Amino acid sequence: MPGTVLLLAASPVGKGRLVDAASVLPVLAAVAPAVLSGTDTANVVELADPLEPQAVLTRLRAAAAAPGPLTVYVTGQLQLDRRQRLPHLALARTTAATARYTAFPWHWFREELRLRPAGATTLLLDLHADAETWELLRSTPLDSGRGNAVHGRIAPPPSRRTIAQPAYMKAVATILRSGSRPPAEQLHQQALTRIAPESAGTDLVLSTPGPAVGDPHAAITAAVQSGRHTEADALAARHEQIAVTTHGPASEEALHWAEVRADLAMFAGDAVRSCRTWLMIATARLNAGQAPDAPAVEAAVDRAHHQWGQVRDTAPARELGAALAALRGRVPGRREGALDHVQRQLRQLQTPAGTGTRLSDGAAFTRPM
Incomplete structure (x- = not known):
């Protein structure tokens, strides 16, 4: 059965940007769809610096409704909305004051993917957090939903006036460009090994396998x-x-x-x-x-x-x-x-x-x- 791949890279325009998320898309786009998905054939949807949360929701909802395996690659930065202090994926127009209305609530990933068959969804995440979100996530894990395999890293905020690079996702893309598609957990470990010198052990590592046998x-x-x-x-x-x-x-x-x-x-x-x-x-x-x-x-x-x-x-x-x-x-x-x-x-x-x-x-x- 064909797979589906959603490539999402998002970060604010202007001084609020922590990471150059979209810079990873040309590297991912050079990977064959079947390799991105780990299936014989795959449909790929790409979202580069989207402006509106509704646009992301529409594409995510369509991807979640597709039969067969779904792999979601997300690169970007996390911010909290000021009202509920919930993690959001910052989009192009997001500022600290407008996150509730201009960013994509992270729990929408969980909600839209919850009806998919157990074990049919994999998320690969390369996220940077601002200072407030970083403090929250050190004690409260990022919830991406039950039944989904989730691998990746959350990096702390970079130093002032520095825009970070999505090193983890670029490592994933470089490995996949070889033409081989290792299992998601093995791909994750290989990517972590490649970025270890620059991350210096400061990242929050995400590694949740899919449902176990007997789930x-x-x-x-x-x-x-x-x-x-x-x-x-x-x-x-x-x-x-x-x-x-x-x-x-x-x-x-x-x-x-x-x-x-x-x-x-x-x-x-x-x-x-x-x-x-x-x-x-x-x-x-x-x-x-x-x-x-x-x-x-x-x-x-x-x-x-x-x-x-x-x-x-x-x-x-x-x-x-x-x-x-x-x-x-x-x-x-x-x-x-x-x-x-x-x-x-x-x-x-x-x-x-x-x-x-x-x-x-x-x-x-x-x-x-």
């Missing part, structure tokens, strides 16, 4: 791909119960498996169950003290909203819509007008024409941002 996510993926949705949900339910018993119902372990079950309901075409589960997850996170604008809370409400748009029968649509409207009052999310959309749909469901089978207005709220 339940792989078994669930296989069941879904062969249409055994009931079996997949039963397996996830068993792991959810173990997590609840071991860690508690509001633990990240338990909520993770609840999220898996919400996605499984979507794959099985059960929008009612999926929406109801996402509403429960959002409420549990809020009740546990998570902020209304926390990424996991916003994502849960956005997904509930999206699944609600797929519910065709009016009775469950009214019930779930009322609960969603209450949550939207607390969690408006990043998409403007989300609460108005729910309220407008609920009014239509109360009219005589809104009885029986519901016509979806999904175009107004198609997918979470």
